[in-house]
Amino acid sequence: MKLKDDVLKAAHAFLKGIKKNDKVLIIYHPDPDGVCSAVLFIKALEKRHPNTIHVLNQGPHVTITDETLKMVKGKKYNKVIIVDLNVENDVEAVRKLASLCDGVLIVDHHVSTGLLKREEGNITYINSCHLGFANGDKYPASKLSYDILKEWNKDMERWDWVAAIGVVGDSADDFWFDFIRDVCGKWMVERENIEMAARIIEFCRAKGYDVVERALHVLNGCNSMQEFLKSEIVKAVEDMEKEYEKVIESVKKECYDDKDGLAIIIIPTKYNMKSIVANTLSKNMFPDKTLVVIWEDKTHYHLSFRRQDRVVGMNVLAKNVVKRVKAGEGGGHIPAAGARIPKQSVGLEELRKIIEEEHKKLMEFEDESSFLP
Ligand SMILES: [Mn+2]
Structure with a gap:
């Protein structure tokens, strides 16, 4: 170009x-x-x-x-x-x-x-x-x-x-x-x-x-x-390819929650491969849903947000979740964003609830705005 x-x-x-x-x-x-x-x-x-x-x-x-x-x-x-x-x-x-x-x-x-x-x-x-x-x-x-x-x-x-x-x-x-x-x-x-x-x-x-x-x-x-x-x-990174396939496979078998067009998936692996796992799953399994992949290490939750159809801005969702938790950092693009949140600031279940609530708010906002001329 x-x-x-x-x-x-x-x-x-x-x-x-x-x-x-x-x-x-x-x-x-x-x-x-x-x-x-x-x-x-x-x-x-x-x-x-x-x-x-x-x-x-x-x-x-x-x-x-x-x-x-x-x-x-x-x-x-x-x-x-x-x-x-x-x-x-x-x-x-x-x-x-x-x-x-x-x-x-x-x-x-x-x-x-x-x-x-x-x-x-x-x-x-x-x-x-x-x-x-x-x-x-x-x-x-x-x-x-x-x-x-x-x-x-x-x-x-x-x-x-x-x-x-x-x-x-x-x-x-x-x-x-x-x-x-x-x-x-x-x-x-x-x-x-x-x-x-x-x-x-x-x-x-x-x-x-x-x-x-x-x-x-x-x-x-x-x-x-x-x-x-x-x-x-x-x-x-030879060992990673296998680990990556294992993680993708485990998600396919696992029963995940899927409420209001939102799927939150926690990946059990020692490597921070949330981003690439989120890319693959979002495109292949959840093309019209919001997908949040969470990976945790000792100190932080690492989150990847994906939405292929752009109905909800993932960068906004990431930022709003960080705002609600009042700790960490987050941002990115409309279809793909990321965040990192210190574990001491929030428990996993509470974090999950916050993501669901913030996602719901954005979905409702999206519904309202679609009535505007
Ligand atoms: Mn880039």
Whole structure:
């Protein structure tokens, strides 16, 4: 896709402004889309700045953390690129970050409420939602990054397969059918191969935020999708595929509650694979229902919210649940969102009740609004 000139100009001005001695930090969301976006920016910059680009994810946090601010200050990063992170969750944190360096470029596609403009001081903010896309989630950060970067340097077209992994990872490939088809033809891969690559990154995230960072570096070192699918990182997540199938199977057999078009499923596994499990179940078993998948570790409940038909906004539901519990953090897209809630703030049964109540409120609101002219 060819982006409008003003968008390209703003992003390219930032890239052009990066000087030889600058220290660049790329902050990415540690899912396939975020990882692929980060790799694309490394590819675009590494020839000129081979030793000065670093990457960092915020783990489970949906905002720029204080720790990151301290690190940027301490290590004197002066150019920061943020990809696939919903910065509008905490605009103040981004402003603080911007005050510590010379420039910030944000490339994102999460729901935008207009809290941050395209240009504000030394911040450049490109969001798919501002580009005439009613549903920004269908224009993932990796594809947006690719579309920005291929106009900056035509050589970037050789990394289209990296963008394809991000697109499939964010379930937007139905929207980019031609792009995915072209990538498959050009690189002699099948759509399933792309899906597998995305799943490997997703599994790495489930194993740990350091593992997903390793996957990022491995992906960055690969010259083709085939190479990535045969890379050493695949070994690190070998056991996950089996575990994933086991979890999916257990849900199929299990009798789950399904009240008011809402299914809440708790998954028993040692790995945080709620996100990928939620994707699969939502598409295959609950396409017209709200699905909430809960996974717990020692300290937190981790929640994935999914709704394919978009009747209820999952980002709103996630935020409302966090508000009710008065602890944790949450947000995301209309069809897919996430939240993380400390266990000490609420019991599982109570949390379940809160989710049901908040979901009901949104459903009722949806019913009322459908009577409006
Ligand atoms: Mn994304």
